[in-house]
Amino acid sequence: MPTDxxxxxLYVRLESLGAALKPMRDTxxxxxxxxxxxREFFRADAGCAxxxxxxxxxxxxxxxxxxxxxxDEALLAAFIRxxxxxxxxxxxLAPVRRRGRSWGALALSRSAPFQKGDGRALCKLAVALxxxxxxIDRERIIDVRSRIDRKIMEELRxxxxxxxxxxxxxxxxxxxxxxxxxxxxxxxxxxxxEAEQIAWHKGKSARIGARVALxxxxxxxxxxxxxxxxxxxxxxxxxxxxxxxxxxxxxLDGPAGAVEPGAPAGAVLLxxxxxxxxxxxxxxxxxxxxxxxxxxxxxxxxxxxxxxxIAIHNVHRSLSLQERILExxxxxxxxxxxxxxSHDVNNALGSALPLVQQMLSDLKEGRLDAAELVxxxxxxxxxxxxxxxIFGGMLAFARHAGQGPSGIDLARAVxxxxxxxxxxxxxxxxxxxxxxPEGLPxxxxxxxxxxxxxxxxxxxxxxxxxxxGRLSVRARSxxxxxxxxxxxxxxxxxxxxxxRIQEPFFTTxxxxxxxxxxxxxxxxxxxxxxMAIESEVGRGTRVRLLIPRARPGRSAEEGA
Numbered sequence: 001m002p003t004d005x006x007x008x009x010l011y012v013r014l015e016s017l018g019a020a021l022k023p024m025r026d027t028x029x030x031x032x033x034x035x036x037x038x039r040e041f042f043r044a045d046a047g048c049a050x051x052x053x054x055x056x057x058x059x060x061x062x063x064x065x066x067x068x069x070x071x072d073e074a075l076l077a078a079f080i081r082x083x084x085x086x087x088x089x090x091x092x093l094a095p096v097r098r099r100g101r102s103w104g105a106l107a108l109s110r111s112a113p114f115q116k117g118d119g120r121a122l123c124k125l126a127v128a129l130x131x132x133x134x135x136i137d138r139e140r141i142i143d144v145r146s147r148i149d150r151k152i153m154e155e156l157r158x159x160x161x162x163x164x165x166x167x168x169x170x171x172x173x174x175x176x177x178x179x180x181x182x183x184x185x186x187x188x189x190x191x192x193x194e195a196e197q198i199a200w201h202k203g204k205s206a207r208i209g210a211r212v213a214l215x216x217x218x219x220x221x222x223x224x225x226x227x228x229x230x231x232x233x234x235x236x237x238x239x240x241x242x243x244x245x246x247x248x249x250x251x252l253d254g255p256a257g258a259v260e261p262g263a264p265a266g267a268v269l270l271x272x273x274x275x276x277x278x279x280x281x282x283x284x285x286x287x288x289x290x291x292x293x294x295x296x297x298x299x300x301x302x303x304x305x306x307x308x309x310i311a312i313h314n315v316h317r318s319l320s321l322q323e324r325i326l327e328x329x330x331x332x333x334x335x336x337x338x339x340x341x342s343h344d345v346n347n348a349l350g351s352a353l354p355l356v357q358q359m360l361s362d363l364k365e366g367r368l369d370a371a372e373l374v375x376x377x378x379x380x381x382x383x384x385x386x387x388x389x390i391f392g393g394m395l396a397f398a399r400h401a402g403q404g405p406s407g408i409d410l411a412r413a414v415x416x417x418x419x420x421x422x423x424x425x426x427x428x429x430x431x432x433x434x435x436x437p438e439g440l441p442x443x444x445x446x447x448x449x450x451x452x453x454x455x456x457x458x459x460x461x462x463x464x465x466x467x468x469g470r471l472s473v474r475a476r477s478x479x480x481x482x483x484x485x486x487x488x489x490x491x492x493x494x495x496x497x498x499x500r501i502q503e504p505f506f507t508t509x510x511x512x513x514x515x516x517x518x519x520x521x522x523x524x525x526x527x528x529x530x531m532a533i534e535s536e537v538g539r540g541t542r543v544r545l546l547i548p549r550a551r552p553g554r555s556a557e558e559g560a
Contacts, residue, residue, distance in 0.1 A: 010121050013041050014128055021132035030136065031096075032063050034129040035106060039065055041125075042092065042118060044108035051096075051104035052080040054176070055266070055289030059105070071107065080105050092119055094126035098133050099296035137172075141300065144168035148307050159525065161311045162195035165304060169285055170197060173297050177265045177286040178205075182212060182251070183312055184222075184281050189214050191251070191282060194312075208528060217247040222282060225274035227298045231290035232266045241269075241298055251282060267292040271301045273309050283308045352383040408443035408450045408550070410475055410482060411436050417454040421462060429468030430461075436475045440482055442550040445527040450547070453520045457486040457543050460517070464490025464541065481529070481548040493535035 017037050024030045031049040039047040046069040050059040059076035078085035079093050080102050087093055092114055096104035106126050108114075151164050166179045176199050182191035190213045196205035214222070221228075221243050229241030230252055237245035237252055245252060252268050265286035273281040285301060287293060355376045362368045414436050418425075425432060443450065454473075461471050469489040476483055517533075520543075524531045527547050535541040 006115075009041070010124065013037060014124060017125060017128050018131075021128065024132060025136060025139065027133050027136055028062065030129060030132045031104075034125060034132075035063055035065060038106055038108060038122060038125050042108055042114065042122065043110065044092075045110040047106070047108045048076075049096075049104065049106055050076045050080070052077050054287060054292040062104075076105055076107060089113065092122050094119070094122040096126050096133070097130045099137070100294055101296075141172060141303070144172060145303070145307070148304075159195060159528075162308075163197070165283075165308055165311060166195055166197045169301070169304060170199070172300060173285060173293075175199060175285050175287050175292070177263070177288050179285045180283075181308060181311070182282045182284070184219075184279055185211070189216065189219055194281075212250045214250060215247055218250070219279060221247055222272040222279035223274065223277070225272050225279075227302050228270040228272070229293060229298055230268045230270070232264070233290055237268075241295075251284060263288045266290045269293050269297055269301050271305050271308070273305055273312060275309055275312075280309065281312050349383065349387065352380045355380050408445050408447055408547070410440050410443060410450065410484070411438050413447060413450045413454055414473055414475075417451055417458055420455070421458055425458075425462055425471065428462060428466060430465050431468075431470050433470060433472045434474075436473060440475060440477065443482055443527070443547045444529075444550050445523070445547070449523045449527065453523055453545070454486070456517065456520050461486060461488035461490060461541070464488055464492070469540070478546060481546055484545040484547065485542065486545075487540065487542040489540040492537040492539055492541055493533075494537055498533070498535055 017034065020033055020037075021030050024033070035047050035049045038044070046065060048061045048064040048069070048071050050061045050071070050073070052059045057077060058073035059080055061071050061073065061076070064071065075085055075087070076093075079087070080095070082095075082102050090109055090111065090113065092108040094106045095102055096106060098104065106122060106129070108122065145168070148161070148164050148168055151161055162181045166181065169175070169179050178196060178198050180196040181194050183194045184191050190211045193205075193207050193210045193212070196207060198205055226242050228239070228243060228248060230237045230239055230245050230248075232238075237249060239245055248270060251270060252265070266289045267287040269285050271283040272279060273283060283301065283305065285293075285297070359368075359373065359376055362373075414434065418432065422432070458471065458473070465471070465488055472485070472487040474485045474487075521531055524545060524547070529545060529547040531546075532544045533541065534544075
């Protein structure tokens with residue numbers, strides 16, 4: 001038994017350790033401080049703090065005093081797994097718990113034997129560390145949820161909010177496979193993958209937009225609004241929380257035909273998202289190794305369901321609003337387009353009509369001259385071809401507006417847009433510089449989407465240069481997509497207006513709708529792309545788009 005003095009020393013040490021750990025916000029710092037305190041109190045030659053990652057045979061020594069001291073990582077792993085290994089003399093081990101289960105260990109060694117009761121004393125220090133880690137984890141959960149709540153209040157664009165939730169789950173659970181948010185399609189029994197984070201790479205998931213079909217039994221399970229937990233054991237899913245896996249297996253294995261590279265999931269937690277008694281989606285986190293998740297993670301995931309449901313509600317509301325705005329903008333664009341080309345059509349017909357009248361008169365009076373007739377007919381033909389080109393472009397613009405995503409041929413989109421606007425640009429003295437090579441990769445989205453974006457941007461540039469200037473349209477491969485730049489030398493945008501120009505209905509034009517740039521932004525977001533605008537009064541405006549490539553299996557010609 002320890003002496004009374006030693007017992008008192010231990011209580012003093014525990015008191016000072018608790019006070020020192022209380023303000024700490026970092027698990028690593030808490031482990032380091034506790035290890036130093038334990039080594040000093042027990043006068044150990046060496047000490048280490050270790051933890052055991054899921055699925056790995058050996059523990060990881062996070063801190064060692066002195067640095068580089070040798071440790072039996074297999075022994076540490078066996079102790080953390082609570083298999084009661086034989087501990088050699090001169091060693092002390094104490095468990096550190098986290099998230100409701102054995103997670104790590106404090107280890108000390110010295111050449112002189114430890115006193116009787118030192119093992120229990122080290123366990124008391126480990127309990128103080130466990131309590132500190134649990135407090136840090138709780139505070140981190142509160143911080144993450146507060147951050148997401150602030151983003152909701154800031155009305156962050158819906159897709160960004162979805163990824164804020166997934167990023168928060170990643171920071172709290174440290175899953176090593178993936179997390180995903182799926183939204184139920186009301187038109188069919190399937191969920192659409194709306195957002196996904198893959199643990200082993202930083203790029204965007206290639207599976208966004210993929211669909212997961214569910215049976216009526218699977219949909220009924222989601223409607224129950226529960227948390228489901230599964231482990232893959234000997235190649236088959238086994239339930240440890242909630243229903244058996246058969247009806248939900250499509251959600252556990254992921255979208256068919258769109259598999260991310262990497263190891264398959266070994267553990268999955270699935271939270272059904274319900275609003276007013278109806279399933280609206282699912283929140284999923286996955287680990288590579290079975291038994292990676294337990295009641296702690298299930299409770300944590302349950303705590304994020306309200307934020308996920310709000311995010312999905314915002315997605316639906318945003319899509320509904322976008323559809324109404326898109327329809328309004330399409331009608332306005334067609335009216336604006338008609339106004340824009342009416343002058344060109346009127347000029348073309350106005351120049352052809354007198355020539356036709358003159359030819360009729362010459363024919364009646366027998367004064368036809370073959371050379372003049374050929375010249376006049378050539379001019380009439382040119383005028384009619386101009387009208388045909390303009391109306392053909394307008395019809396294509398209207399026809400494409402109803403098409404869904406099919407993959408984008410950028411060069412064709414630029415040619416089609418300029419076919420409509422070229423004469424208006426020429427009339428204003430705007431010189432067009434094109435650097436859009438053929439053979440660029442097909443882009444995500446529909447052909448009509450990029451045509452509407454280009455029409456709005458080029459039309460804005462044209463209106464910004466009433467007395468002429470230069471319009472540049474450039475494109476190049478950039479990372480996993482294509483960079484598109486539309487740049488003019490027009491009058492520019494005042495600094496005070498620049499932050500607002502992408503807001504719906506904000507306009508500086510007398511007859512503008514204020515929807516053009518807002519629509520461009522929405523369409524780019526739907527493609528999972530980005531749009532940035534730079535402008536300087538008197539020097540012009542530069543709009544830069546980054547559009548990701550189409551997923552494999554899509555071609556630019558599908559549905560075109």
